[in-house]
Amino acid sequence: MIDIKDVTMVFEKSKDEKENFVALDHISIEIPEGCIYGFLGSNGAGKSTLMRLMCGVYPCSSGSIQIDGIDVYDSPEAKGKIFFVNDETIQYANYTLKDLKNYYASYYPEFSEEVFERLTSKLDLPMNKRMSQFSKGMKRQAVVIAALSCKTKYIMLDEAFDGLDPAMRKIIKTMIVDELMDRGATMIVSSHNVAEINELCDRAMLIHQGHLIFADEIDEIKSGFCKIQLALKDIPMTKEMAEQSGLEVMQFSRLGSVAQMIVRGSAENSLPRLRGLSPVLLEAVPLTLEEIFIYELEVRGYGAEILREDK
Amino acid sequence: MAQKYLEKINKASTAEYRNRRKIRLMILIITVAAALFEVSDFGMKSYKENGAIVFAPRFTGFFGLFLMFVAAGFGAFAVYGVFSDLTNKQTADVQLSLPMSAKDRYYSKLLAVAKLHLIPIVCASVFVTIIGCVRGSAELGDTFLYLFKIHSIILAEALFVDSVCIFCMCCCGAKAEGVYTSMISGCCVSVTPMLLYHFVIEHFSGVTLGGDVSDRIFTTFGAMVALCFPDESMFSASESWIYLLINIVLSCLLIFASFFIYRKRDGRQVGRPMVYDLFMELFMFVGLFTLFTMFSYIRSWGIGLTVALIIYLVIRIVAARAKITPKNFMIWVFKFGASFAIFLVIMAAGYFTGGFGHYKLRNDKIKYDTSRAEISVTQYSYGDEYETNGRTFRQSAHIKENLDMDGEWSDPYYEDDPRNYISRAEAEERLHKINALVDKYYTLENRSASDFMDMMFRLDRYSYYDDPEREDYVSVHISVTDENELRYNSSYNKSNNFQVTFDIPNEKYEDFLKDAQEILPEVDDGYYRDYDYYY
Numbered sequence: 001m002i003d004i005k006d007v008t009m010v011f012e013k014s015k016d017e018k019e020n021f022v023a024l025d026h027i028s029i030e031i032p033e034g035c036i037y038g039f040l041g042s043n044g045a046g047k048s049t050l051m052r053l054m055c056g057v058y059p060c061s062s063g064s065i066q067i068d069g070i071d072v073y074d075s076p077e078a079k080g081k082i083f084f085v086n087d088e089t090i091q092y093a094n095y096t097l098k099d100l101k102n103y104y105a106s107y108y109p110e111f112s113e114e115v116f117e118r119l120t121s122k123l124d125l126p127m128n129k130r131m132s133q134f135s136k137g138m139k140r141q142a143v144v145i146a147a148l149s150c151k152t153k154y155i156m157l158d159e160a161f162d163g164l165d166p167a168m169r170k171i172i173k174t175m176i177v178d179e180l181m182d183r184g185a186t187m188i189v190s191s192h193n194v195a196e197i198n199e200l201c202d203r204a205m206l207i208h209q210g211h212l213i214f215a216d217e218i219d220e221i222k223s224g225f226c227k228i229q230l231a232l233k234d235i236p237m238t239k240e241m242a243e244q245s246g247l248e249v250m251q252f253s254r255l256g257s258v259a260q261m262i263v264r265g266s267a268e269n270s271l272p273r274l275r276g277l278s279p280v281l282l283e284a285v286p287l288t289l290e291e292i293f294i295y296e297l298e299v300r301g302y303g304a305e306i307l308r309e310d311k
Numbered sequence: 312m313a314q315k316y317l318e319k320i321n322k323a324s325t326a327e328y329r330n331r332r333k334i335r336l337m338i339l340i341i342t343v344a345a346a347l348f349e350v351s352d353f354g355m356k357s358y359k360e361n362g363a364i365v366f367a368p369r370f371t372g373f374f375g376l377f378l379m380f381v382a383a384g385f386g387a388f389a390v391y392g393v394f395s396d397l398t399n400k401q402t403a404d405v406q407l408s409l410p411m412s413a414k415d416r417y418y419s420k421l422l423a424v425a426k427l428h429l430i431p432i433v434c435a436s437v438f439v440t441i442i443g444c445v446r447g448s449a450e451l452g453d454t455f456l457y458l459f460k461i462h463s464i465i466l467a468e469a470l471f472v473d474s475v476c477i478f479c480m481c482c483c484g485a486k487a488e489g490v491y492t493s494m495i496s497g498c499c500v501s502v503t504p505m506l507l508y509h510f511v512i513e514h515f516s517g518v519t520l521g522g523d524v525s526d527r528i529f530t531t532f533g534a535m536v537a538l539c540f541p542d543e544s545m546f547s548a549s550e551s552w553i554y555l556l557i558n559i560v561l562s563c564l565l566i567f568a569s570f571f572i573y574r575k576r577d578g579r580q581v582g583r584p585m586v587y588d589l590f591m592e593l594f595m596f597v598g599l600f601t602l603f604t605m606f607s608y609i610r611s612w613g614i615g616l617t618v619a620l621i622i623y624l625v626i627r628i629v630a631a632r633a634k635i636t637p638k639n640f641m642i643w644v645f646k647f648g649a650s651f652a653i654f655l656v657i658m659a660a661g662y663f664t665g666g667f668g669h670y671k672l673r674n675d676k677i678k679y680d681t682s683r684a685e686i687s688v689t690q691y692s693y694g695d696e697y698e699t700n701g702r703t704f705r706q707s708a709h710i711k712e713n714l715d716m717d718g719e720w721s722d723p724y725y726e727d728d729p730r731n732y733i734s735r736a737e738a739e740e741r742l743h744k745i746n747a748l749v750d751k752y753y754t755l756e757n758r759s760a761s762d763f764m765d766m767m768f769r770l771d772r773y774s775y776y777d778d779p780e781r782e783d784y785v786s787v788h789i790s791v792t793d794e795n796e797l798r799y800n801s802s803y804n805k806s807n808n809f810q811v812t813f814d815i816p817n818e819k820y821e822d823f824l825k826d827a828q829e830i831l832p833e834v835d836d837g838y839y840r841d842y843d844y845y846y
Contacts, residue, residue: 080410106326
């Protein structure tokens with residue numbers, strides 16, 4: 001298990017900045033073994049910073065990150081259990097696949113040449129060609145193959161699928177899932193593509209401007225929100241009326257006499273509270289993770305200015 | 312356990328080594344070419360001269376050796392590549408997340424640099440030494456020692472390059488900064504101590520010791536180790552080993568110090584041009600100090616200060632990266648001014664303390680078989696017109712007890728003249744009297760701020776003491792040496808020269824002449840001084 005406890009990360013100000021930058025503010029998450037965990041967040045929310053903290057690239061300003069009970073920073077033992085694939089592949093430009101294999105085999109004692117060769121031949125990647133001559137998708141495949149071959153208990157992929165075409169995304173995802181499921185490893189993946197996280201992960205967390213908004217199983221997250229459509233007989237429905245009924249309304253809109261609102265809480269809990277208003281129409285519509293992402297960030301003012309201008 | 316640990320370090324270093332293909336190839340090509348040129352270029356011979364075996368290395372060309380020094384310099388590229396985790400975010404992400412502690416990573420990187428750079432040089436050196444020993448028609452021990460020393464010097468150069476580059480890379484978060492700071496620091500470390508000694512100590516004390524160890528000591532600083540190159544005129548055979556060893560130890564200490572800086576680094580500092588402000592300020596100060604000292608030599612302060620300011624500002628602007636505000640700019644100019652002020656304070660301290668006490672240094676022994684002593688006094692006065700009045704006292708002689716007539720008389724005319732012989736006791740007594748004369752008349756009381764400014768900005772040491780623009784004064788130059796016109800000692804390390812130049816007040820002129828006459832006979836060769844006569 002990866003235990004992230006009350007982690008704060010502060011980047012000291014540079015000479016042209018007035019204040020220190022708080023990238024993460026008191027974040028606490030537990031990532032259990034054997035799951036696929038999605039990191040969601042706006043640009044600059046702190047996802048990559050958190051991943052770098054989790055693999056020991058940065059030390060925490062405060063709090064702690066432990067992998068199976070061992071503090072990860074500067075610990076070979078803890079870092080030996082995790083593999084970090086960052087969002088760039090430029091550092092491998094001069095490597096051939098053979099170099100890549102030798103490189104990681106030198107560091108990870110569990111490195112499996114069998115896995116490496118099986119996956120490279122499966123994806124038909126050339127062993128002796130420089131990676132600078134590879135396409136973006138091939139580079140990603142190569143690094144993911146290296147990551148899987150290291151046979152670490154945890155693999156972190158930072159925006160690893162971004163910029164790939166849908167077919168390539170599917171190939172890489174299938175390859176990862178197949179390989180990881182076989183040995184019960186844990187994958188942590190960050191992406192802007194919420195639909196992808198929804199489809200791939202069983203758990204997720206949302207982070208915004210360094211603050212954790214939620215972290216839970218995806219089904220639980222989804223059940224924590226619902227979209228309700230409602231119409232009253234004589235008077236138009238207002239946001240205040242819904243709030244007076246004890247609902248936490250995240251978004252409210254009205255088209256004619258039909259009001260639509262996103263509320264925090266499950267449909268089972270929310271609908272009975274509105275029945276007191278004797279609506280002529282009352283129904284709950286399931287919410288996608290993407291909608292939750294957008295509404296949560298909207299509530300916090302993310303992109304509000306731009307959206308207002310568009311309206 | 313230890314074996315497993317070493318195996319881990321070795322594996323990691325091999326991974327680094329393998330992935331530096333280009334630099335590995337470059338260094339290998341240069342070292343192989345250097346070794347081949349070296350073995351084809353020179354030969355060793357022993358021959359008998361006056362009954363003694365003389366060892367004579369013969370270099371018909373220095374190209375091989377030059378290439379070896381180039382290979383030593385190429386260590387910079389090896390270090391920049393291997394330590395790229397300190398300057399490249401992507402590499403840092405990969406390397407810092409690998410299952411290694413900072414300590415292990417540093418060791419593995421050192422080993423990778425050794426494999427890329429030092430081991431090829433060592434292998435080439437061993438090859439050249441073996442071939443040299445086989446081919447050279449000289450005593451085996453002589454040949455071996457000679458070649459071993461040359462290649463130890465090259466190794467020391469390589470180690471120095473590596474250590475400075477590692478240190479600077481550890482203090483910088485951007486590659487450009489790592490490159491230019493290491494190049495400038497390498498030059499400063501090598502040159503500044505020598506410049507400082509000659510300017511602040513020798514220049515301001517007026518005392519020069521020809522046969523002392525000062526120049527040799529500077530071989531311990533960085534690239535100056537090249538001066539240890541087998542040269543009998545500067546070092547005795549065993550002496551240069553000590554300096555060479557100190558140089559190597561200093562480079563190792565720098566690598567050791569870099570370890571603590573490396574260990575403190577993490578991913579946050581990657582990309583920040585200068586990680587430590589203290590390093591930046593020290594680097595800029597040392598760089599400026601070296602430039603100022605150089606301009607002190609060449610006396611072109613107008614151009615010098617402008618060039619220094621431009622270089623300083625360019626580095627500041629490059630290193631700042633961020634927006635440059637008028638406030639920043641003013642702070643930089645202020646720091647430049649402060650550096651110059653500190654430089655002047657150190658120089659003034661050197662001037663008013665007679666080169667930090669160096670003016671008290673005397674030669675108290677006649678070491679060899681000749682002795683020459685000279686006192687020359689020049690009075691400069693302004694009457695109706697500018698006037699100089701020079702008097703010289705001199706004696707050259709052989710030390711009777713040590714006389715060795717191996718046919719080295721430079722002029723047989725002197726050979727039979729009894730005036731050219733002096734006993735050791737007489738020579739030493741004369742030397743002590745000269746020392747007492749210097750002690751009596753050389754004081755720092757009459758040093759003034761205006762004279763300091765003259766010495767700093769207008770004149771060099773020699774022209775200062777012969778400066779027609781100064782008001783009435785008397786300039787004294789005294790030299791004692793064991794080389795003279797009767798016979799030359801060609802070896803630098805066998806000379807025992809002492810020279811001192813200072814001023815005395817006009818009112819002491821007559822007293823001084825009286826004292827000088829009691830020590831040496833006056834000669835009538837007009838105004839003549841033997842500055843640097845022997846160099």
